[in-house]
Amino acid sequence: MSVRQALLALLEQGPMYGYQLRAEFERRTGQTWPLNVGQVYTTLTRLERDGLVEGTGADAEGHVVYRATPAGREEVATWFTTPVARTQPPRDELAIKLALAVTVPGVDVGTVIQQQRSATMAALQDYTRLKRRGPDAGESTDRADLAWGLVLDSLVFGAEAEIRWLDHCEARLRRAALDRPAATAAGEVAAVRDENGEVVR
Structure with a gap:
């Protein structure tokens, strides 16, 4: 900002x-x-x-x-x-946290996602309540009300996008977990082939 x-x-x-x-x-x-x-x-x-x-x-x-x-x-x-530049996105603490969580042993990434989703859902509900209580940005003639309405819309859209992204992350983790046993088995087969010097089909 x-x-x-x-x-x-x-x-x-x-x-x-x-x-x-x-x-x-x-x-x-x-x-x-x-x-x-x-x-x-x-x-x-x-x-x-x-x-x-x-x-x-x-x-x-x-x-x-x-x-x-x-x-x-x-x-x-x-x-x-001048448009706001997107060439260097601002640091996103949640994206950094999840990127590190998937690479640090012992971190339950699923729990990290669930806790964040709950917190973001609570924030979204708060923003929605504020929208219902405040003047409708489309009807208000007060420019300060319109300004606050636009900021509030941005917060709502941001929270909704974050929840969609967390759902996407959870789905990717599930797919990765399903692919992992197949990759492990392939590695074991390769190890047997290397140890005996034979090609295992």
């Missing part, structure tokens, strides 16, 4: 200070990815260093207020018109 571009996009709409940016980001994304205010201010410092935002002074309460520069607005426009 690009906090940098998200903060720039918010600042393009008007000057804000760090706590306002954090609150606005979390409001629009339904607090799905909470931001640490320290991360916000660190990002603002880097954006200012890069000439993408500038401080406009402090407000009456002493908060340093920032606004996007023309270069910052240009970067936001580029971000919105």
Whole structure:
């Protein structure tokens, strides 16, 4: 997730200070990815260093207020018109866990899959409840409601895809278990042939 571009996009709409940016980001994304205010201010410092935002002074309460520069607005426009790259996928902890589980002796991969499926199903049920309680993104005129609805849809689709993938992993493990006895038997036959120096049919 690009906090940098998200903060720039918010600042393009008007000057804000760090706590306002954090609150606005979390409001629009339904607090799905909470931001640490320290991360916000660190990002603002880097954006200012890069000439993408500038401080406009402090407000009456002493908060340093920032606004996007023309270069910052240009970067936001580029971000919105450039597809998210899939050339280097983000690290997926679950995929890494399963890849290692099938190669580490003594790990019950089936149990790993079942536990994850239960957790993902519970998350999917939570997302579905949130969708039922919240305003319908297709009917709401509030753009923040629409934004949260889109994020929630993404979470639902992601959980559904993860459950399908876990089902696929389980099926592959079953096939591999069925193929293993045949491969073991073939290895034993080869060993007999090698030991006696004869070709076994």
